[in-house]
Amino acid sequence: MTTATLSRWDRFRESFLWYSFKRDKVAIASFIVLVSMVLAAIFAPLLAPADPYDLAQINIMNSELPPVGLDGSDPAFPLGTDAQGRDLLSTILYGTRVSLLIGFGAVVLQAALGILFGLLAGYLGGRVDSILMRIADVQLSFSTLMVAIIVGAVFKASFGNLMFGEIAIYMLIFIIGVSEWPQIARTVRASVLAEKKKEYVDAAKVMGFRTRRIMFRHILPNTLSPIFVIATVQIANAIISEAALSFLGLGMPETQPSLGSLIKSGFDYIQSGSWWITLIPGLVLVVLVLVINLLGDWLRDVMNPRLYKG
Amino acid sequence: MTSPSSTLVDIRGLEKKFDLSGGLLEQISFKGGRFHRKQEAVHAINGVDLQVQKGEALCVVGESGCGKSTVARTVMGLLSPSAGEIHYDGQRIDHLDGKEVLPYRRKMQMIFQNPYASLNPRMTIQQTLEEPIRFHQPDATESQIRDKVQDVMESVGIDPDWGSRFGHEFSGGQRQRIAIARALAVDPEFIVADEPISALDVSIQAQVLNLMMEAQESRNLTYLFITHDLAVVEHFGTRVAVMYLGRVCELADTRTLFSTPRHPYTQALLSAIPKLEDDRPNHIRLQGEVPTPVELPSGCVFHGRCPYADDRCRQQIPQLIATDGGAQVACHAVEEGRL
Numbered sequence: 001m002t003t004a005t006l007s008r009w010d011r012f013r014e015s016f017l018w019y020s021f022k023r024d025k026v027a028i029a030s031f032i033v034l035v036s037m038v039l040a041a042i043f044a045p046l047l048a049p050a051d052p053y054d055l056a057q058i059n060i061m062n063s064e065l066p067p068v069g070l071d072g073s074d075p076a077f078p079l080g081t082d083a084q085g086r087d088l089l090s091t092i093l094y095g096t097r098v099s100l101l102i103g104f105g106a107v108v109l110q111a112a113l114g115i116l117f118g119l120l121a122g123y124l125g126g127r128v129d130s131i132l133m134r135i136a137d138v139q140l141s142f143s144t145l146m147v148a149i150i151v152g153a154v155f156k157a158s159f160g161n162l163m164f165g166e167i168a169i170y171m172l173i174f175i176i177g178v179s180e181w182p183q184i185a186r187t188v189r190a191s192v193l194a195e196k197k198k199e200y201v202d203a204a205k206v207m208g209f210r211t212r213r214i215m216f217r218h219i220l221p222n223t224l225s226p227i228f229v230i231a232t233v234q235i236a237n238a239i240i241s242e243a244a245l246s247f248l249g250l251g252m253p254e255t256q257p258s259l260g261s262l263i264k265s266g267f268d269y270i271q272s273g274s275w276w277i278t279l280i281p282g283l284v285l286v287v288l289v290l291v292i293n294l295l296g297d298w299l300r301d302v303m304n305p306r307l308y309k310g
Numbered sequence: 311m312t313s314p315s316s317t318l319v320d321i322r323g324l325e326k327k328f329d330l331s332g333g334l335l336e337q338i339s340f341k342g343g344r345f346h347r348k349q350e351a352v353h354a355i356n357g358v359d360l361q362v363q364k365g366e367a368l369c370v371v372g373e374s375g376c377g378k379s380t381v382a383r384t385v386m387g388l389l390s391p392s393a394g395e396i397h398y399d400g401q402r403i404d405h406l407d408g409k410e411v412l413p414y415r416r417k418m419q420m421i422f423q424n425p426y427a428s429l430n431p432r433m434t435i436q437q438t439l440e441e442p443i444r445f446h447q448p449d450a451t452e453s454q455i456r457d458k459v460q461d462v463m464e465s466v467g468i469d470p471d472w473g474s475r476f477g478h479e480f481s482g483g484q485r486q487r488i489a490i491a492r493a494l495a496v497d498p499e500f501i502v503a504d505e506p507i508s509a510l511d512v513s514i515q516a517q518v519l520n521l522m523m524e525a526q527e528s529r530n531l532t533y534l535f536i537t538h539d540l541a542v543v544e545h546f547g548t549r550v551a552v553m554y555l556g557r558v559c560e561l562a563d564t565r566t567l568f569s570t571p572r573h574p575y576t577q578a579l580l581s582a583i584p585k586l587e588d589d590r591p592n593h594i595r596l597q598g599e600v601p602t603p604v605e606l607p608s609g610c611v612f613h614g615r616c617p618y619a620d621d622r623c624r625q626q627i628p629q630l631i632a633t634d635g636g637a638q639v640a641c642h643a644v645e646e647g648r649l
Contacts, residue, residue, distance in 0.1 A: 198427045198428075199422040199423070199424055199427040199428035200427060200428050200429055200430040200431075202383075202388055202420070202422065202428075203420070203422060203428050203489070203492065204430075205387075205388060206386050206387075206388065206415065206418075206419060206420045207415060207441075207442045207445065207446075207496070208411065208412050208415030208416070208445070208446070209441075209445060217441075218430055218433075221430075221432035221433075222430070222431060222432055
């Protein structure tokens with residue numbers, strides 16, 4: 001009790017989170033892989049040898065070239081090219097960017113809806129709770145993909161292909177975000193129910209604080225650990241959902257491919273021997289989802305309140 | 311006995327029921343070929359009248375489940391009463407809401423039982439203490455707020471340099487001091503303390519109790535002090551109210567109550583205090599158990615265990631009646647002079 005005040009960074013360095021991270025090789029490796037993939041995606045315009053969105057750079061004569069090291073490869077295209085003659089490495093970098101953007105965007109939307117509805121249901125209770133949770137139950141009884149397919153198909157039919165291509169990324173964020181919010185809302189509600197019985201909430205009520213202030217300033221910060229864990233896993237789920245929708249032709253158009261639509265575009269040529277167009281983006285997707293899930297598992301173990309209450 | 315102008319908090323005919331039966335569908339049962347609707351409730355408080363005088367420490371004692379904490383929480387507005395009224399300084403406050411109640415929130419504060427749960431784990435001590443001041447004095451400047459926080463921290467014996475620490479870095483006694491500081495930060499007149507020392511080590515209890523008494527003297531506070539510890543009552547209380555099954559059975563000055571307890575339940579309660587010189591303890595052993603608060607006994611709630619109970623006790627609910635000793639006792643036997 002003699003040490004002076006600690007900065008935020010010092011607190012983090014002394015925290016259990018950092019301590020267990022340093023000791024977990026899987027977590028460190030996953031984190032490094034994830035960070036490098038995110039950085040590569042963010043800086044894709046600088047790193048990529050070509051711009052796959054620029055039609056002027058694409059030559060149809062270069063289509064279906066294999067990766068370097070195989071017969072007929074061109075050193076200008078290290079991972080080969082796809083059916084349109086786009087450089088596969090550049091397309092994958094841009095595609096990872098689209099996939100990550102949709103993953104994060106959808107989870108931000110899910111978290112915003114889930115936290116709001118979860119807090120309201122848990123804290124206010126009674127009728128609000130029953131109504132919101134019944135809506136969540138109804139929504140959970142549909143498969144996410146089914147809702148997304150229906151909404152996506154309706155939008156595609158009403159806007160037309162061209163318009164849909166332009167707004168596809170926002171549509172996907174919206175569809176995946178809205179269809180998965182009950183997951184987060186239930187988690188938040190459960191921890192709000194536990195927190196609101198504690199005396200610090202009574203103390204805040206006795207001070208005369210408004211309901212909104214108690215909900216967001218006092219209870220919400222204490223429910224963040226489980227939200228954090230579930231949000232990590234949900235990013236991976238959202239990326240997979242997006243890939244699945246794209247594979248079904250309801251996701252990103254081939255002019256701005258995500259990893260999912262790249263896999264789909266290569267799938268048509270897999271029989272003709274151009275396996276790399278599907279396999280390489282597929283591997284990138286698997287690695288991306290795997291590292292996010294591994295990090296999510298690690299976070300769940302660390303933030304388990306039975307092991308550690310922070 | 312006392313002039314009405316010195317009454318700060320006036321609790322009149324307070325009742326609180328907690329519904330057990332749930333929604334309409336859960337209340338309906340099918341028995342013997344007929345539908346029955348059954349409503350059940352826990353009668354936590356059944357008609358409590360108490361007047362807290364300015365500057366006193368009114369202690370409420372009783373065993374677990376007698377409704378003393380419910381009285382505290384209802385007075386503070388954490389629970390709404392099923393019946394009855396609560397007046398603060400002549401104003402009825404139990405039906406106020408939103409903005410109307412804010413001035414009373416500042417004047418009435420509460421100290422909780424468990425100092426491990428009463429501080430927000432994600433807030434530093436500085437934030438915990440600043441928030442109420444900012445909220446209730448929106449026009450205070452930053453330096454005024456800082457001075458105020460420093461001031462209350464010093465007054466409860468916490469080093470103001472520890473402000474950037476979190477609650478879990480302190481011991482139980484220190485946390486309870488911080489909780490007291492939070493209550494004092496808004497300069498209240500009246501503090502409800504719900505068993506504030508029962509979760510603390512015995513060695514710390516006296517310190518916290520003395521701190522509360524010092525604060526009472528220097529800030530002219532009035533306390534409603536809920537406890538089950540009779541030794542604390544003797545040390546701390548100006549007057550004592552003894553509760554049993556949601557009713558006040560005796561209300562008296564501390565000295566009067568401890569020297570001449572009148573109500574049979576108070577007598578039994580006081581005889582249970584262990585004493586050092588007791589080589590042959592003379593406890594009054596009560597018959598049976600405390601009845602369930604779901605189905606209250608008719609008449610006096612204590613009649614099933616009272617050695618002096620007669621037919622009148624089984625039928626008529628006794629009211630608090632002033633006796634010649636200055637105490638108020640709710641007992642037919644005392645009133646009739648049988649005891």
